[in-house]
Amino acid sequence: MSTQASKLQALMDSHRTQNGATRVIAVTSGKGGVGKSTLSANISYVLASRGFKVGLMDADIGLANLDVMFNVRAERNILHVLKGEARFEDIVVRLEENLFLIPGESGDEILKFSDATIVSRFIDESQALEGLDFLIIDTGAGIGDTIQMFLRAADEVVVVTVPDPAAITDAYAMVKVISKIKSDLSMVVNQVRNSREGMKIFDTIKKVAQGNIGEDLNLRMLGSVRSDASVARSVKQRLLVCKELANIAPAADIEAIAAALADKKEHKMLESGKEGGIGTFFKKLLGQF
Ligand SMILES: Nc1ncnc2c1ncn2[C@@H]1O[C@H](COP(=O)(O)OP(=O)(O)O)[C@@H](O)[C@H]1O
Ligand SMILES: [Mg+2]
Secondary structure, eight states, X not given: OOHHHHHHHHHHHTTOOOOOXXXXXXXXXXXXXXXXXXXXXXXXXXXXXXXXXXXXXXXXOSSSOHHHHTTOOOOOOHHHHHTTSSOHHHHOEEEETTEEEEEOOOSTTGGGOOOHHHHHHHHHHGGGGTTOSEEEEEEEESOOHHHHHHHHHSSEEEEEEOSSHHHHHHHHHHHHHHTTTOSXXXXXXXXXXXXXXXXXXXXXXXXXHHHHTOTTOEEEEEEEEEOOHHHHHHHHTTOOHHHHSTTSHHHHHHHHHHHHHHHHHHHHHHHHSSOOHHHHHHHHHTTOO
């Protein structure tokens, strides 16, 4: 291990309690613009401020890129690491004490790499990230092959929707596709008026899913997030909702979601002792599993 990689590792390992392997959570949606980036960024921030080491990976190329949201510039990304042109140390941007941005790629390029030597060097490199408790991946929307690879490799998949009928239809289509590769699936209903509206939408999707997909799919509600115009403004003002607007309703909702994810991680640790972790995630992603 080079000094560079170990420096990054040291940052991640500092003040660390025994938290087990990295839990990889992919945030996705059927339709774009439903709040994936907003939720990924804020959930990551909340988990990090609770003392977890969190990596936030941008695997979507959208309008509100995570580097824009956090007001940092990411010139190189995970593709450069894969090509051997950079190390994780060079691309990872430290956003907060416990929060690390891992600039990603939409994925199509990443998945062209199947050369065993390249992949194995990359997997070795990725050990620099092993100190992470969570890796939250902001994926693109839709059911493309690349997104499915990310979902397949993740420990947990969170599907985000909003109350509009087109988004609900697309969310259901997404659930159906994911049900073929995952047996557990969580949902967040964003931009609701109140939690009752969120629950109602979840129940509708769950009922249709049980009817058509069957009982094998464990679809659960992770939470809903209320709508607030200042969330939309926050992106333009480069304000992170849960940091700088922590007293608005959506911030409380996102904190509850982060708390649920933290609880779940603890339970998983008790169940299995150790999860797959970061190496397993990248191996699965790059088709080595
Ligand atoms: N709870 C909310 N209330 C109000 N606006 C929201 C909320 N969540 C997200 N938005 C806004 O919706 C837009 C799309 O969100 P974004 O996170 O970029 O979606 P995605 O990543 O899914 O494309 C942004 O302008 C964002 O600020
Ligand atoms: Mg986005």
